[in-house]
Amino acid sequence: xxxxxLVVWLVPLAVALGVLLxxxxxxxxxxxxxxxxxxxxxxWVLLGRNWRSWRYAERADDLLISRGVLWREETIVPYGRMQxxxxxxxxxxxxxxxxxxxxxxxxxxxxxxxxxxxPKEAERLRDRLTExxxxxxxxx
Amino acid sequence: MSGAREREQDDARxxxxxxxxxxxxxxxxxxxxxxxxxxxxxxxxxxEAAAPHPGSAxxxxxxxxxxxxxPPPSEDVRERRLHPVTPLRRAWAPVAILVGWAFHDPDGTxxxxxxxxxxxxxLGATAVVxxxxxxxxxxxxxxxxxxxxxxxxxRTGLLFRRTAHIRLDRIQAVDVTQPLxxxxxxxxxxxxxxxxxxxxxxxxxxxxxxxAALRAELLARAAGFAPETAREVGEAPVRNLLHVEPRMxxxxxxxxxxxxxxxxxxxxxxxxxxxITHNAWTVIATALPMLGGAFASSVGRFIAEYDWRVGESPxxxxxxxxxxxxxxxxxxxxxxxxxxxxxxxxxxxxxxxxVELDVAGSSNSVLVPVAPRALAESVIAQVLPGARVPxxxxxxxxPKRAAWCVPVWWHGYGLAVTDAVFAAxxxxxxRRLSLVPHAKVQSVRLAQGPWERFKDVADVKVxxxxxxxxxxxxxxxxxxxxxxxxxxxxxxxxRREALxxxxxxxxxxx
Numbered sequence: 001x002x003x004x005x006l007v008v009w010l011v012p013l014a015v016a017l018g019v020l021l022x023x024x025x026x027x028x029x030x031x032x033x034x035x036x037x038x039x040x041x042x043x044w045v046l047l048g049r050n051w052r053s054w055r056y057a058e059r060a061d062d063l064l065i066s067r068g069v070l071w072r073e074e075t076i077v078p079y080g081r082m083q084x085x086x087x088x089x090x091x092x093x094x095x096x097x098x099x100x101x102x103x104x105x106x107x108x109x110x111x112x113x114x115x116x117x118x119p120k121e122a123e124r125l126r127d128r129l130t131e132x133x134x135x136x137x138x139x140x
Numbered sequence: 141m142s143g144a145r146e147r148e149q150d151d152a153r154x155x156x157x158x159x160x161x162x163x164x165x166x167x168x169x170x171x172x173x174x175x176x177x178x179x180x181x182x183x184x185x186x187x188e189a190a191a192p193h194p195g196s197a198x199x200x201x202x203x204x205x206x207x208x209x210x211p212p213p214s215e216d217v218r219e220r221r222l223h224p225v226t227p228l229r230r231a232w233a234p235v236a237i238l239v240g241w242a243f244h245d246p247d248g249t250x251x252x253x254x255x256x257x258x259x260x261x262x263l264g265a266t267a268v269v270x271x272x273x274x275x276x277x278x279x280x281x282x283x284x285x286x287x288x289x290x291x292x293x294x295r296t297g298l299l300f301r302r303t304a305h306i307r308l309d310r311i312q313a314v315d316v317t318q319p320l321x322x323x324x325x326x327x328x329x330x331x332x333x334x335x336x337x338x339x340x341x342x343x344x345x346x347x348x349x350x351x352a353a354l355r356a357e358l359l360a361r362a363a364g365f366a367p368e369t370a371r372e373v374g375e376a377p378v379r380n381l382l383h384v385e386p387r388m389x390x391x392x393x394x395x396x397x398x399x400x401x402x403x404x405x406x407x408x409x410x411x412x413x414x415x416i417t418h419n420a421w422t423v424i425a426t427a428l429p430m431l432g433g434a435f436a437s438s439v440g441r442f443i444a445e446y447d448w449r450v451g452e453s454p455x456x457x458x459x460x461x462x463x464x465x466x467x468x469x470x471x472x473x474x475x476x477x478x479x480x481x482x483x484x485x486x487x488x489x490x491x492x493x494x495v496e497l498d499v500a501g502s503s504n505s506v507l508v509p510v511a512p513r514a515l516a517e518s519v520i521a522q523v524l525p526g527a528r529v530p531x532x533x534x535x536x537x538x539p540k541r542a543a544w545c546v547p548v549w550w551h552g553y554g555l556a557v558t559d560a561v562f563a564a565x566x567x568x569x570x571r572r573l574s575l576v577p578h579a580k581v582q583s584v585r586l587a588q589g590p591w592e593r594f595k596d597v598a599d600v601k602v603x604x605x606x607x608x609x610x611x612x613x614x615x616x617x618x619x620x621x622x623x624x625x626x627x628x629x630x631x632x633x634x635r636r637e638a639l640x641x642x643x644x645x646x647x648x649x650x
Contacts, residue, residue: 061632072593074586076628081582107582107603 011040056114058128061136063103065112077112080136081105085129087122101125219284219295223327223345285343292332292358294341304341310334311362312475312499313456314355316468318348323466330355333499359455359470378451378458381519384509389445392494392510395486397570399438406430445509450519457522459507471507475499476523477580477606479507481516485569495520498606524577530556530563535573541595542614555612562602562627564612574610576602581631586624588617600624 014036049069057064066074082103089099099122103112117125275298283296292306312333322328327345334341346354393399410427417423446463456472478498487493493516495508507523508516517529535554542550554565554573562581565573581602588598598620600612615623 062628070590070593072586072588072598074624075583076585076624077583078581078628078632080632105582105603106605107609108607109601109603109609110583110585112583 011037014040051116054114054116058125058132063112063129065114075110075112077103077105077110078136079129079132082129082133085126085133087119087126089119089122099123101129103129219286222280222283222285222343223347223350224280225325225327225345287354287357287361289361294343306332306334306341308358308361311358313470313472314358314362315470316351316355318462318466320464328352332358355468355470356455359472362455362472378453380449380451381457381522382448382450382508382511382515384445384448384511386446388492389442389448389510392487392492393438393442395490396437396484397486399434402430402434402437406434441509445506448509450508452522457507457519471497471499471523477576477604478608478610479520479524479575481520481529481573481575483571483573488571497523498604498608520575524561524575527560527575527577528558529573529575530558530561535563535565538597538614539616542597544595545592545597545614550614553613555615557623557627557630562610562612562630564602564610566611566613576604576610578627578630578633580604581627584624584627584631586620588620593617600627602627 014034046069050067053069053072054067055065061080062076062078064074064076066072083106084104086102086104087099088102093099093116097119098116099119100113100115101117101122102114103110105112114122114125279296279298282298283294285292285294287293290308292308292311294302294304294306296302296304315331315333316328317331318328322345326348328348328351329342329344330346330351332341332343343351343354406427409430410423413419413426414423443463444465445461448461449459451458451460456470459467459469459471461467476497476499480496480498482494482496483492484494487510491513492510493508493513494506494510495516496505497507498505508519511519520529521527532554535556538550538553538555542553546553549566549568552566552568552571556563561575561577563573563575565571582605583603585601585603586598587601592598592614596617597614598617600615600620600623602610602612604610612620612623
């Protein structure tokens with residue numbers, strides 16, 4: 001989806017830049033329009049790597065989420081600490097048939113979300129997590 | 141859940157790709173979120189916003205009494221009102237505004253006053269007095285509170301009604317504060333800390349004795365005493381743990397850097413500006429905030445932290461302090477999320493420390509403003525039962541290569557993990573050692589940027605329930621990964637052994 005956004009924004013930018021420069025500064029300058037295109041290609045590769053880096057594992061007592069290529073981050077949330085599990089899906093996500101799961105603990109800094117899941121899997125995960133959370137719930 | 145499923149989860153340690161190929165479990169009906177969600181009290185506002193004019197008539201004589209519109213109390217719970225002085229609590233505000241306006245623009249004030257005829261003046265004054273008195277009285281009239289077996293109910297609001305039901309076992313702390321004016325009249329304000337609410341619910345004002353009794357009752361019930369006995373338990377006995385002498389406090393504040401830096405800045409920067417601009421207003425505009433900051437961080441702190449006492453009682457640690465405004469706070473021991481031991485550079489030779497706390501949903505932050513280390517550690521042992529503050533020699537430094545990531549300050553970083561706490565230190569001049577009990581860890585994170593990866597170091601972050609994160613910076617990658625797993629494991633087991641929320645039921649009783 002982010003790839004899509006990337007293409008949606010950068011390709012028109014490239015076209016607009018090419019046309020404007022071609023009109024006002026001569027055809028030679030229009031070559032600069034290739035810049036956004038190159039950016040788009042590079043971003044395409046980067047996002048692919050980023051997408052592949054998202055992993056999650058339901059372990060016996062906690063959920064592990066690992067993500068990022070250059071800025072790596074690994075989060076462990078014990079099931080007993082979950083306060084709320086959310087399944088979210090925006091209009092664009094829905095168009096592509098995707099949904100995200102967001103976990104909330106008592107700490108706002110816990111940034112535990114799993115984006116881009118199959119809606120069925122997201123619902124299964126949500127139910128599974130709530131069930132596990134109930135079984136292991138603890139106070140603050 | 142079935143045992144087979146559990147084992148299956150045990151085996152499922154290999155991370156799954158996003159999104160996994162198939163959902164192996166039919167979607168069930170959405171279960172309610174796990175328990176332990178703090179009781180939501182709707183957007184908390186102060187019980188009332190009375191802004192009567194000074195010199196207003198006593199509330200009892202103002203306005204019609206809309207007795208019929210007061211709904212009868214539900215059940216047989218006795219509802220109570222606040223102290224009748226309450227409508228006057230914001231009396232100073234209009235005076236301050238008028239005085240400020242007159243002071244700001246003396247000529248204009250004179251002109252305006254001469255323009256007004258006696259009649260309009262009298263009319264205006266009457267309208268303000270009557271209106272203010274009426275509003276203050278009505279908002280007081282419509283504010284009720286009641287204590288039931290499980291809840292504290294506050295009903296308030298003149299136009300916009302609001303009913304807050306606060307579950308007693310979610311109360312983190314109850315503070316009694318007495319601003320200077322309230323001390324003169326003999327009333328006090330009760331502040332309630334509840335997890336998950338931004339702002340404190342207050343009961344202002346109550347009779348002094350009444351406030352103390354109510355606090356004792358609320359705390360006893362929050363701690364799990366039976367409702368019948370809660371009232372008789374009364375104020376729990378206090379054993380004095382620590383008293384900060386005014387002299388020690390003054391010396392410690394003189395040895396703190398911040399006021400001096402601000403004072404020097406307040407002298408240097410305006411002089412510099414004067415040389416450049418020769419504009420008196422710019423100079424005043426920059427000097428005043430700086431002087432204010434210097435004042436607040438020295439004299440202001442002295443006034444607030446004067447006569448600081450920490451006492452131990454069965455319902456938590458009692459903190460009493462204040463020179464002009466008195467405050468009595470209670471810190472329930474089981475609800476402390478993080479303890480910080482702060483050590484400014486100049487205090488180090490005297491071996492003094494300052495102890496700060498993070499309590500979920502509470503703004504209480506200082507436990508001990510200044511104390512010798514041994515004494516402070518004994519107080520910490522009360523707050524974190526079973527924990528011990530690791531000595532400086534026990535802290536392990538980050539590896540040498542960390543110097544490439546954070547040049548000088550890496551010397552200040554340190555980490556120690558004991559049976560009970562995760563302790564991370566940072567700061568070079570002003571050292572700050574943060575202790576998180578394993579049982580209070582909400583989630584554990586490992587973060588690593590590209591440069592850090594090149595140098596083979598990573599940060600381990602521990603999130604606590606007070607929305608604070610304690611970071612052990614720049615550990616070796618292998619060590620950090622190991623730490624991440626071990627910490628998750630420790631916080632899980634630590635939670636199982638942790639004290640129950642109703643800490644008094646366990647036999648400590650007063």
